[in-house]
Ligand SMILES: CC(C)(COP(=O)(O)OP(=O)(O)OC[C@H]1O[C@@H](n2cnc3c(N)ncnc32)[C@H](O)[C@@H]1OP(=O)(O)O)[C@@H](O)C(=O)NCCC(=O)NCCSC(=O)C[C@H](O)C(=O)O
């Protein structure tokens with residue numbers, strides 16, 4: 001089976017909030033994003049950087065993936081953030097407001113010169129109009145090993161701001177941009193996470209947006225509050241019915257009588273070998289989730 005990293009739920013927290021960094025050690029999120037950028041006031045940037053790097057170095061987050069969102073390199077804090085992150089060595093450094101592949105090359109090159117270990121990957125926020133227009137070129141940076149690019153993260157709040165778009169239920173205006181970024185990510189073989197849902201207590205609205213994101217093809221959703229984790233984990237995991245159906249499809253193509261067939265009928269539906277590939281991915285994801293939760 002293909003090894004996969006579950007990223008159903010990626011919880012942001014302000015790096016300046018020591019209580020949140022502490023609490024994250026016990027939360028069920030697959031991914032933790034320690035923010036040094038927009039969630040941190042300018043006068044707290046240095047404190048946040050130190051707290052976040054101490055937290056990363058503590059190694060207290062078990063099987064959760066740990067990501068540090070730095071300030072952009074062209075801000076007063078970006079260089080110091082990268083230096084600190086390179087030493088702390090999180091699973092990934094998330095770069096905000098990326099609008100070109102060159103910006104990622106600059107970050108990847110800087111991380112290498114700073115001696116960041118290879119396992120520290122680079123993730124890119126897709127949250128500017130230029131990033132949407134040049135999404136494929138930015139994603140293609142994943143083929144340049146120097147960039148370390150392995151994941152896109154949608155920044156729907158910044159996108160709405162820059163586009164002057166209203167965030168509305170159903171996200172009709174946002175969908176073309178979400179799907180453009182998604183196609184770019186898939187074309188170059190990287191993961192992609194959906195943007196945040198700003199309401200802290202509307203579980204029905206959150207679930208609907210998670211389901212929309214899953215149906216679009218996102219690997220998971222970025223979150224802002226612990227009470228959003230269970231919903232994202234539930235929606236982005238294969239359901240029992242999907243796991244059972246995947247087993248049926250795989251078994252059908254393993255039968256000797258189907259060895260030379262490209263398509264078979266199962267319960268009145270055409271099933272091709274591409275569906276068996278999809279079914280194997282469903283099982284691999286379910287297994288990866290089981291392993292992550294077992295070692296949390
Ligand atoms: C939105 C919040 C400021 C609300 O915080 P608060 O009022 O403290 O919430 P609660 O009292 O309900 O908190 C209950 C307990 O949970 C802990 N908590 C809260 N939020 C988090 C969190 N994100 N991570 C970890 N722990 C959290 C509280 O400490 C309480 O703990 P306890 O003491 O045990 O009771 C707050 O939720 C928050 O700051 N959220 C994250 C904000 C953030 O990081 N924003 C930046 C990313 S969003 C973005 O910019 C995306 C993108 O760039 C774009 O453009 O779209």
Ligand SMILES: [Mg+2]
Pocket residue numbers: 038096125127155157158
């Ligand atoms: Mg943003």
